Amino acid sequence: MKFSPLAFIMALFVMVSCSSDNDDSQNDLYVNIPDQHFETMLIDQGIDSDGMVNQRMLKTDAEGITVLDVSFSGKGTIKDLTGIEGFVNLKQLSVIQHELEQIDLSSNTQLDTLYLMGNYLKSIDVSNNPNLILLDLKVNSLSSITGLPEAKQLKDLRLSFNSFKEISINNPSLENLLMSHNELTTFNVEGAVNLKNILLRLNKITELDFSSNAALENVFVDNNKLETINFGTKVNYKYLNLHNNLLSQLDVSSYKELVKITINNNPDLSCVKIEAGQEIPTIEKSENQEFSSACE
Template identity: 90%
Template sequence: MKITYPIFIAALFAMASCSSDNDDAQNDLYVSIPDEHFETILIDQGIDSDGMVNQRMLKTDAEGITELDLSFSGKGTIKDLTGIEGFVNLKQLSAIQQELEQIDLSSNTQLDTLYLMGNYLTSIDVSNNPNLILLDLKVNSLSSIKGLSKTTQLKDLRLSFNSFEEISINNPSLENLLMSHNELTTFDVEGAVNLKNILLRLNKIKELDFSSNIALENVFVDSNKLETINFGTNINYKYLNLHNNLLSQLDVSDYHELVKITINNNPDLSCIKIDAGQEIPTIEKSDNQEFSTVCE
């Protein structure tokens, strides 16, 4: 049978159009899951309903999930979390001790709890996660984090054992901050006015200013290079851990709620000023240090 050229071209266009329509239909139905370990866990948990490792899952399966725990599965480590964008109703996500180098959570706007401890992340953007309450990013390779000011419900931020050299936090909802074992030399929490607990041990900070943090109660900043620290007018301090620093003067005479103070191994700090009759239940100090109402 003879096929004229125009008819042949029309047929090709029709076939291409059908193929395109099929691809669009597939994209509307499925989420791509390129990491086989990720998909295997989803199958084992009964989330990927087709039960096959085929690099995809139904969008409806993903949309029905509010809590997802990918940690300690014994099914291999996840390197690529592509597909997580399909879990648009996800509120809690845990992917601890995987091999993630990057993650895109911009579609997971309902997240309130996120555990990503023990990965290889170098940066993360939480600008589209305004409902976060707890953000645990310990033991990664992070040197930056974007969007913290947008997380207006955030209470608990855990960034210990990372590679931060500087950070500025402007988040009035934040209450607990863990940033020990980093490389911090510059640290600013002026905008975290409701901060209650802070852990900064084992960094390289020379000066700290907590004058804006009027709710602060517990301060652990031992093993830095602190020469000065400004506690402001707050009188609610309970625990002050300042040992292994370079402080030369310290006045705690206004802090009558103090339960414990640790100030040993500050070579140039010989006198700590207290108020008359002030009692601190637990004190850890060096032999050459004394507490007095008068320090010259």
């Protein structure tokens, strides 16, 4: 038989074309899951329906899931959450105590609850997660977070035990903020006008301004380096934990709903101003400190 170069080229083209079509078909059907521990947990929960650790799962399996909890269970540590982008209808996600250094949640636009405590995350972007209500990122290595203004339903933000040195939060829906045990020196919540509860203990903050936070009730800012704090004109404070700071003056005479205040170990704060007859049920102070309506 006489060799035909043209016939050979055409046959090769058909083979390559078929292979390409097959690859496209595979991409349409499957989402990649490169981390075997992630895939194993999906199999154990009956989510990855083929039941095999083969670095992939059907997209239809992922699309049917609205709640996913793959927190550490003693069966291996997840280091790569690639594949989570296939869970496009996910509303609640828990990936607690693994070894994630990065995560891309840009495809998970329906998320309203996210738990990522105990990982190694240094930054996170939630710009494409506008439905978030609760965001728990405690015990990571975070120094930045992007997209908070877009989370217009966010109520609860938990960032304690991280590496933040500064943060400015512009989110009017936020009510609860936990940021203890960081390295904060600069802190701005002027744009969080509905904030009710704030935990900032064990940072390095020297001044705070809460004059824009009219809904604030409970403030825990002990163990900082606070020299000044502006509480604004609101009067609905209930708990003020201010001990172990460097305050030199304090006026709580307008806070008739105050239930507890701690001011001990502020070496230069000898007198806290109150209104005559004002009663505060629980007071923690040093021996040299007093509460009086006649502070100098």
